[in-house]
Amino acid sequence: MTPSVFDPGLSFTAVAETGLSEIDGDTGEFRIQGFEIEDLAENAAYEEVVWLLFNGRLPTDNELATFTNELSSARSLTDTIYSLIQEGAEEGVPAIDTLRMGLGAGSLSFDSEDTLMATRRVVAICPPIIAAYWRYRQGREPIQPRDDLTHTENFLYMLSGVEPAASTVKGLETYLITIIEHGLNASTFAARIIGSTGSDPFSAATGAVGALKGPRHGGALKRVSEMLTGLDNGTDPATFVQERLEGDGSFPGFGHIVYNTRDPRAEIVEQAAERVGGKQDSTPFLRNARQLEAVAAEYFTEQYPKRQLHVTVDYYAAVLLSELDIPPELFTAIFAIGRSAGWMAHYLEQLESETLLRPRTRYVGPDERSWISRSDRFVAGDSSPPSSTDLKGISSILGTLSEPARLEISLILYESAEPLSYSSIRAQSSIEDKGRFNYHLRKLRRIYITNTAAGYSLTDTGRKVVEMLVDDEQLLAQTIE
Amino acid sequence: MGNQELHRGLEGIAVAETRLSTIDGEAGELSIGGYPVAELAKNAIYEESVFLLFNNRLPTKSELESFCTELAGYRNISTEVKQVLRRAARENADPMDALRMGVAAANLGCDVTESTELAKRLVSVIPTIVTTYWRYRSGKEPVDPREDLGHTANYLYMLSGEEPDPEAVRGLETYLNTVVDHGLNASTFVARSIASSDSDLVSAVTGAVGSLKGSLHGGAPGPVLEMLLTADDSGDPEGYVQEKLDSGERLMGFGHRVYQTRDPRAEVLSHAAERFYSGSDDRAFFGFVEEFEETVVSRLADHRPDRNLDTNVEFYTAVLLHGVDIPRELFTTTFAMSRVGGWTAHCLEQLADNKIIRPLSIYTGDRGRSWTPVDSR
Numbered sequence: 080m081t082p083s084v085f086d087p088g089l090s091f092t093a094v095a096e097t098g099l100s101e102i103d104g105d106t107g108e109f110r111i112q113g114f115e116i117e118d119l120a121e122n123a124a125y126e127e128v129v130w131l132l133f134n135g136r137l138p139t140d141n142e143l144a145t146f147t148n149e150l151s152s153a154r155s156l157t158d159t160i161y162s163l164i165q166e167g168a169e170e171g172v173p174a175i176d177t178l179r180m181g182l183g184a185g186s187l188s189f190d191s192e193d194t195l196m197a198t199r200r201v202v203a204i205c206p207p208i209i210a211a212y213w214r215y216r217q218g219r220e221p222i223q224p225r226d227d228l229t230h231t232e233n234f235l236y237m238l239s240g241v242e243p244a245a246s247t248v249k250g251l252e253t254y255l256i257t258i259i260e261h262g263l264n265a266s267t268f269a270a271r272i273i274g275s276t277g278s279d280p281f282s283a284a285t286g287a288v289g290a291l292k293g294p295r296h297g298g299a300l301k302r303v304s305e306m307l308t309g310l311d312n313g314t315d316p317a318t319f320v321q322e323r324l325e326g327d328g329s330f331p332g333f334g335h336i337v338y339n340t341r342d343p344r345a346e347i348v349e350q351a352a353e354r355v356g357g358k359q360d361s362t363p364f365l366r367n368a369r370q371l372e373a374v375a376a377e378y379f380t381e382q383y384p385k386r387q388l389h390v391t392v393d394y395y396a397a398v399l400l401s402e403l404d405i406p407p408e409l410f411t412a413i414f415a416i417g418r419s420a421g422w423m424a425h426y427l428e429q430l431e432s433e434t435l436l437r438p439r440t441r442y443v444g445p446d447e448r449s450w451i452s453r454s455d456r457f458v459a460g461d462s463s464p465p466s467s468t469d470l471k472g473i474s475s476i477l478g479t480l481s482e483p484a485r486l487e488i489s490l491i492l493y494e495s496a497e498p499l500s501y502s503s504i505r506a507q508s509s510i511e512d513k514g515r516f517n518y519h520l521r522k523l524r525r526i527y528i529t530n531t532a533a534g535y536s537l538t539d540t541g542r543k544v545v546e547m548l549v550d551d552e553q554l555l556a557q558t559i560e
Numbered sequence: 561m562g563n564q565e566l567h568r569g570l571e572g573i574a575v576a577e578t579r580l581s582t583i584d585g586e587a588g589e590l591s592i593g594g595y596p597v598a599e600l601a602k603n604a605i606y607e608e609s610v611f612l613l614f615n616n617r618l619p620t621k622s623e624l625e626s627f628c629t630e631l632a633g634y635r636n637i638s639t640e641v642k643q644v645l646r647r648a649a650r651e652n653a654d655p656m657d658a659l660r661m662g663v664a665a666a667n668l669g670c671d672v673t674e675s676t677e678l679a680k681r682l683v684s685v686i687p688t689i690v691t692t693y694w695r696y697r698s699g700k701e702p703v704d705p706r707e708d709l710g711h712t713a714n715y716l717y718m719l720s721g722e723e724p725d726p727e728a729v730r731g732l733e734t735y736l737n738t739v740v741d742h743g744l745n746a747s748t749f750v751a752r753s754i755a756s757s758d759s760d761l762v763s764a765v766t767g768a769v770g771s772l773k774g775s776l777h778g779g780a781p782g783p784v785l786e787m788l789l790t791a792d793d794s795g796d797p798e799g800y801v802q803e804k805l806d807s808g809e810r811l812m813g814f815g816h817r818v819y820q821t822r823d824p825r826a827e828v829l830s831h832a833a834e835r836f837y838s839g840s841d842d843r844a845f846f847g848f849v850e851e852f853e854e855t856v857v858s859r860l861a862d863h864r865p866d867r868n869l870d871t872n873v874e875f876y877t878a879v880l881l882h883g884v885d886i887p888r889e890l891f892t893t894t895f896a897m898s899r900v901g902g903w904t905a906h907c908l909e910q911l912a913d914n915k916i917i918r919p920l921s922i923y924t925g926d927r928g929r930s931w932t933p934v935d936s937r
Binding site: 083090118122140157159160163167176182183184274282283290292336433434440443444449450524 | 564570575599616618644647661663665667745762763771772776913914918919922924926
């Protein structure tokens with residue numbers, strides 16, 4: 080076997096060449112096909128940027144008109160899909176799951192075998208699926224799209240049933256363009272892996288929506304919105320920041336994985352929110368958000384001077400979408416409306432490269448075992464205990480704990496009511512060497528501790544073991560005396 | 561950033577630690593949950609293999625019974641999903657598209673959110689989706705699942721409407737165990753990537769189904785069967801092979817990107833097929849298959865001495881599934897029905913120790929462009 084590099088998040092590994100966009104995380108710049116994102120957001124229509132992603136240049140008047148027609152003719156959904164959406168709405172399924180269901184069935188009654196047409200279809204049907212879902216949730220009938228309206232207008236129209244104001248359309252369109260594409264984030268990468276097998280656009284888009292749903296990805300918008308809504312009632316921002324960070328430690332909308340600066344897209348969306356609100360800084364929501372950003376930024380600079388924790392696009396996107404009177408339940412799904420074009424462009428790029436993505440694993444499971452017949456298997460409570468040869472696995476699991484540093488880490492986690500971040504365990508532990516600390520932390524993972532979005536915590540097994548150690552009558556008390 | 565190396569297919573990169581399966585491509589060995597694939601495949605029932613993947617050990621008798629009961633409780637699909645499948649059947653949609661539609665909506669009518677429960681739901685619901693679609697496509701009404709039948713028997717029952725022959729159940733069960741997991745192939749990798757954002761298992765498995773559909777992914781042994789039936793009909797298998805080689809066409813079912821030997825799963829499945837066919841009316845077909853395999857392997861060795869073109873898993877998959885009466889249109893969906901055990905187990909593993917999968921890319925496009933209004937383009 081060729082020795083392999085272990086990179087679990089692939090954060091050091093480039094997997095594709097792309098002509099679609101370029102991120103400079105150090106200078107805080109982002110360009111799509113060579114155009115500054117600010118330039119596109121200010122000037123373009125959404126359809127134009129989709130065309131740019133698909134074709135590598137801006138469309139002429141004619142090309143744009145043809146493309147707009149293509150999208151219109153790909154927009155209608157069959158009754159079967161409407162029933163599916165209605166059932167989703169009635170069962171209280173979230174919008175993003177309903178989008179997955181709708182896109183999953185998006186190939187129904189669409190008679191084109193053509194891959195390019197199918198990518199258009201994906202972009203075209205996200206808005207009607209989401210709008211129909213919301214109408215059903217309100218107990219109303221969905222509204223059919225209108226061929227004479229643009230992509231963005233149509234969505235707002237299908238949502239409310241009335242033709243939207245130009246300023247609302249412009250506000251939403253700015254958002255959709257700003258987030259249309261952003262390199263190999265988890266959802267786009269999912270679309271590319273699916274494309275790497277030669278599969279179809281509906282499959283790729285459905286997979287991407289699934290990845291976007293995760294709290295570590297698209298879920299941030301909703302959390303920002305909840306946070307900012309909680310701030311609405313005149314709380315002092317400084318107290319608010321402190322309470323949150325000392326509470327569960329989360330502060331959504333801050334710290335983007337690829338930017339060491341303020342996310343350049345945040346600025347665009349912030350200004351759009353200002354324009355929608357009318358005169359500068361007049362709405363309380365935007366004003367509160369800005370105050371909170373200033374206080375939080377200061378707090379982060381003081382507390383974590385080495386880390387770059389700045390505002391992300393999601394932060395002001397939540398403000399903008401609220402200003403546009405879009406229900407927070409639809410935020411993540413609306414992100415998908417914008418990003419669907421980026422997914423499809425990446426899908427096509429991967430398809431053309433004809434390269435299957437098939438990484439390796441590092442095996443950490445049991446050594447070879449031999450079959451035990453059903454009647455010979457032992458778990459606690461059964462009558463006949465197994466022999467020592469069958470207990471090697473357990474004995475090595477117990478062996479993991481027989482190391483003071485690991486016991487210390489387990490006790491730190493036990494003492495905390497909430498999951499802890501990596502840095503906070505480090506800060507509390509007496510292990511100074513970072514390499515040694517990481518090593519022991521890793522050894523404890525899986526069996527004794529887990530790492531989720533919220534941070535590290537003990538597993539059930541880990542908790543039981545530590546409980547046994549710290550109980551008054553038990554081991555720790557006796558040895559420490 | 562400037563001199564970033566490109567790892568196009570991620571071939572030398574390990575993206576996850578796993579305890580689920582390990583492959584030794586040089587020695588031609590595969591072990592699942594620590595058991596050599598041959599041991600697991602011939603001894604286990606499918607539910608037992610899934611329990612092993614979820615819990616890292618084999619279940620006791622009573623654990624297995626309750627696990628089977630839990631799984632059987634998750635088989636039903638909602639009316640709306642049936643409508644979708646009927647529509648897909650009427651439009652002659654690809655079975656994998658129909659499966660994607662059904663899995664994407666597997667949450668309907670199933671009120672669970674725990675990952676471990678969703679994993680069971682997904683394992684159980686795929687046979688119902690596949691057979692419902694297939695019954696509609698054959699112009700028949702779907703058959704409701706029967707809780708008193710095991711996973712594998714129930715699948716064959718929903719397909720034909722009749723209680724299956726135990727030998728067919730055993731044959732299919734061996735197949736389902738054999739392909740239940742196989743490292744980070746593209747579909748499993750998609751499932752893990754989706755789960756890496758802390759998304760749910762329905763989303764992850766939907767993505768996996770979507771990637772399995774692609775022609776570069778394995779698990780599509782339909783063409784192998786076409787080849788075998790044509791070669792058998794021709795009455796001159798040697799001539800058939802020669803003709804293919806002369807015209808530079810591929811012989812399906814040989815060569816694997818990971819194994820440099822005969823695929824260990826081909827070994828397991830050829831035994832299972834031998835056992836099944838020896839008790840069936842079609843013994844002669846199996847005799848032909850064995851001869852044909854030998855001819856092709858030796859001819860390929862002469863023809864392409866530089867490459868390892870030994871028998872892969874798909875060859876005997878086609879033979880075995882054909883034997884137990886799975887329509888060839890459903891070969892890939894039947895593969896998905898097995899692999900969902902691996903997909904869900906990988907998701908649970910990913911979620912237990914999660915890190916978002918977000919690779920880098922290298923920009924090769926234009927730079928420094930600025931906006932031109934539409935009338936001056």
